[in-house]
Amino acid sequence: MTIQALEQERLTKTYEKLLQAQQASEKLLQKELEQGQKDLDVSQDDIRMSNDNWGDRLDSFAVIEMKNREMDQRRFAIEMAEKRLAQINRLLESPYFGKIDVLFDEDEEIEPFYIGINGFTDESHNNLIYDWRSPIAELFYNNELGDSSYEVNGNNIDVSIENRRQLVMERELLKFVFDTAVAIDDEVLLSVLEKDATNAMQDITASIQKEQNLIIRDEKNSLMLVNGVAGSGKTSVIMQRIAYLLYRNRQDINEDDVLILSPNEGFIKYISEVLPSLGEKNPLNLTFRGLLEQLTLTETETEETYFNRITQLDVSEQTKVLRSQAFVQFLKEKGNDILSSSELPVSGINLKDEVLIKAATILDYFKNAPKTVSFLDQVQGVKLHLESLWEEILNKESLESKNQDQLQLLSEQEQRQLFGKLIPDTEEQIMRFTKKMLRKKYRSIPEKIKELEWLDTQKLMEILYESYTGVAYQEGEETVDSEVIYLLTQHLFVEKLYAPRLKFLFIDEVQDYTSAQICFIKELFPKAKMTMVGDEDQGIFNSVIDFTQIEEILESYQGAPKTYNLQKSYRSSGAITQTFNKLRGKRHEDIIPIQPIGEVPSYVSLNDFENLKNLIESKDIKNTRIITKTIEETQQLTAELDEDYLRGRKIKVTPISLAKGLEFDYVLLYDVSSQNYQTDQDKRLLYTAVSRAMKTVMITYQDELVEWLN
Numbered sequence: 001m002t003i004q005a006l007e008q009e010r011l012t013k014t015y016e017k018l019l020q021a022q023q024a025s026e027k028l029l030q031k032e033l034e035q036g037q038k039d040l041d042v043s044q045d046d047i048r049m050s051n052d053n054w055g056d057r058l059d060s061f062a063v064i065e066m067k068n069r070e071m072d073q074r075r076f077a078i079e080m081a082e083k084r085l086a087q088i089n090r091l092l093e094s095p096y097f098g099k100i101d102v103l104f105d106e107d108e109e110i111e112p113f114y115i116g117i118n119g120f121t122d123e124s125h126n127n128l129i130y131d132w133r134s135p136i137a138e139l140f141y142n143n144e145l146g147d148s149s150y151e152v153n154g155n156n157i158d159v160s161i162e163n164r165r166q167l168v169m170e171r172e173l174l175k176f177v178f179d180t181a182v183a184i185d186d187e188v189l190l191s192v193l194e195k196d197a198t199n200a201m202q203d204i205t206a207s208i209q210k211e212q213n214l215i216i217r218d219e220k221n222s223l224m225l226v227n228g229v230a231g232s233g234k235t236s237v238i239m240q241r242i243a244y245l246l247y248r249n250r251q252d253i254n255e256d257d258v259l260i261l262s263p264n265e266g267f268i269k270y271i272s273e274v275l276p277s278l279g280e281k282n283p284l285n286l287t288f289r290g291l292l293e294q295l296t297l298t299e300t301e302t303e304e305t306y307f308n309r310i311t312q313l314d315v316s317e318q319t320k321v322l323r324s325q326a327f328v329q330f331l332k333e334k335g336n337d338i339l340s341s342s343e344l345p346v347s348g349i350n351l352k353d354e355v356l357i358k359a360a361t362i363l364d365y366f367k368n369a370p371k372t373v374s375f376l377d378q379v380q381g382v383k384l385h386l387e388s389l390w391e392e393i394l395n396k397e398s399l400e401s402k403n404q405d406q407l408q409l410l411s412e413q414e415q416r417q418l419f420g421k422l423i424p425d426t427e428e429q430i431m432r433f434t435k436k437m438l439r440k441k442y443r444s445i446p447e448k449i450k451e452l453e454w455l456d457t458q459k460l461m462e463i464l465y466e467s468y469t470g471v472a473y474q475e476g477e478e479t480v481d482s483e484v485i486y487l488l489t490q491h492l493f494v495e496k497l498y499a500p501r502l503k504f505l506f507i508d509e510v511q512d513y514t515s516a517q518i519c520f521i522k523e524l525f526p527k528a529k530m531t532m533v534g535d536e537d538q539g540i541f542n543s544v545i546d547f548t549q550i551e552e553i554l555e556s557y558q559g560a561p562k563t564y565n566l567q568k569s570y571r572s573s574g575a576i577t578q579t580f581n582k583l584r585g586k587r588h589e590d591i592i593p594i595q596p597i598g599e600v601p602s603y604v605s606l607n608d609f610e611n612l613k614n615l616i617e618s619k620d621i622k623n624t625r626i627i628t629k630t631i632e633e634t635q636q637l638t639a640e641l642d643e644d645y646l647r648g649r650k651i652k653v654t655p656i657s658l659a660k661g662l663e664f665d666y667v668l669l670y671d672v673s674s675q676n677y678q679t680d681q682d683k684r685l686l687y688t689a690v691s692r693a694m695k696t697v698m699i700t701y702q703d704e705l706v707e708w709l710n
């Protein structure tokens with residue numbers, strides 16, 4: 001029998017078992033659901049609250065308690081049954097993709113292990129498929145034959161890998177089998193890469209490469225920094241790593257302990273199906289702007305304004321300071337002393353025109369606060385004082401005859417409305433109800449005290465800025481940069497920001513973060529284990545940071561990160577990869593293209609929009625993404641070419657900043673002329689744009705093509 005026939009036979013048997021398991025699971029689920037409904041009906045009859053006496057009531061509570069417990073158990077059973085059925089259904093699409101033959105001991109027989117997207121055990125407890133995240137599966141991804149080892153619960157197990165096989169199947173049909181020892185190239189990988197682009201990112205479980213696998217399975221390092229070329233699988237690695245960590249730490253973490261920070265809203269949608277397709281729930285996925293919005297519950301600048309601003313060449317001196325690590329360092333080192341000895345921006349607490357607590361009183365509290373404690377503790381101490389002061393004021397006021405008179409003037413109807421009953425006519429009760437009345441009248445005051453309305457955080461930030469730079473802070477529009485320093489001022493000196501206690505944080509496109517943003521994230525999530533991925537050459541914004549800087553920042557907090565480099569590029573054809581390779585910084589090693597050479601990029605000289613339309617017509621361009629350098633160019637092109645016309649041809653126009661992280665089969669780059677692309681930042685923009693293309697790229701320009709591509 002050939003290998004193909006043997007494996008087909010095994011697949012047919014496994015498939016049969018999967019179908020049986022599917023039927024059994026469906027039946028079980030149906031039974032649980034029906035039983036659940038019955039329980040619900042019965043409990044409604046059972047639970048008749050007895051009001052006769054205490055003993056009967058307690059009995060009723062005990063019955064409710066027991067029914068609740070039963071229903072919880074039922075819900076759990078239903079969830080488990082649904083989960084198992086979903087796993088089986090996923091496996092039925094493609095049961096497994098890998099096989100390793102392992103020899104544990106010379107005297108023993110070789111044991112085969114089949115690896116799939118989930119594990120599967122038949123009714124006799126035979127492990128027919130191992131989950132790709134199980135310890136033994138590591139051997140498959142290590143991609144080597146002979147002596148090897150893998151780890152189970154911290155113990156190293158030495159083995160010999162006798163064979164590694166890749167299998168491509170569609171449902172019960174085996175399409176190809178490759179043994180690593182025979183195949184020189186990774187045929188499976190190449191066939192996966194041949195596929196067309198889709199609207200949603202796909203998982204890469206069946207073809208994870210050795211160097212990617214090291215990152216996915218790294219559980220030793222709490223800080224990881226991955227510098228990978230365009231198309232090297234950085235985002236894919238993040239997604240697979242999350243699935244891996246959720247599986248391996250099922251007892252301790254779930255998706256709520258994880259946060260992904262993504263470059264833009266479109267990208268969040270693009271990656272949203274990967275984890276569900278692996279049977280995991282999506283964790284919270286935000287842009288950095290979105291994170292700020294969650295913290296402040298207000299909107300900062302829009303994504304478009306933000307990208308417009310950070311793609312400009314010029315950055316004001318003030319913004320440079322707000323973005324710098326040095327300023328954050330200054331805040332942390334000197335902030336307490338500066339604020340403790342500054343004139344504080346404090347205001348009194350009022351209700352309309354009535355001053356209830358004077359600014360001078362608050363300042364006195366600050367004066368009397370011990371200077372040995374941090375400024376944040378002083379603020380919190382003052383807040384406590386204000387809270388008790390407010391209680392004292394209310395007590396005093398409720399003894400005042402003018403207030404008591406006011407209470408007694410209330411009609412019976414008003415009394416009922418305010419207190420739900422009539423006020424008893426004793427001295428003590430009058431005082432109590434006067435206080436109640438005042439509490440209602442001044443209900444916003446405790447809120448104002450609690451929310452620190454009496455201390456102007458913005459002004460505190462300005463004091464700190466001025467001490468650092470020697471020049472006054474220029475108030476203007478709120479930007480992401482000013483917001484970061486505002487929130488840091490609040491977090492360090494006024495009141496700690498509420499942030500979920502994350503266990504894992506993932507940052508994609510980390511090269512686009514400012515130093516201050518990275519510091520801010522570290523301050524906010526001090527305990528989270530972090531995986532940051534990015535590509536220095538894709539730093540397309542004026543906020544670009546290099547990886548040495550990132551390492552320095554991380555080191556200043558928690559020690560050096562473990563760094564990884566990914567040098568192979570999977571997304572684009574060989575010719576496109578060579579083209580964007582030309583656009584990288586000189587000190588970088590060449591990118592290794594994985595795909596065959598494919599079609600060479602074409603270059604077309606164009607003079608105006610009209611010509612672009614002619615080009616689209618003459619070459620019958622369809623299903624294409626036109627990428628422009630700026631948002632304005634996108635708006636201009638869309639208007640000139642007409643949205644309906646573009647829709648009819650399935651052409652979309654997108655600026656580079658919003659095409660980040662995405663990929664398209666056919667790309668047309670608009671106006672890559674030497675006029676339009678001049679600076680180093682432009683070069684990185686172009687590198688990012690070219691590397692979005694998978695199959696073909698057409699590069700258009702006016703007058704003269706940019707010299708980097710000549």
Ligand SMILES: Nc1ncnc2c1ncn2[C@@H]1O[C@H](COP(=O)(O)OP(=O)(O)OP(=O)(O)O)[C@@H](O)[C@H]1O
Nearest residue numbers: 204207208209230231232233234235236570571661
């Ligand atoms: N091991 C792999 N097997 C199959 N496909 C892969 C593999 N690694 C990467 N790819 C594919 O390569 C493309 C690029 O991957 P991904 O977007 O994760 O890379 P990236 O490094 O984040 O890219 P960029 O920084 O350029 O946006 C995707 O289509 C992805 O599916």
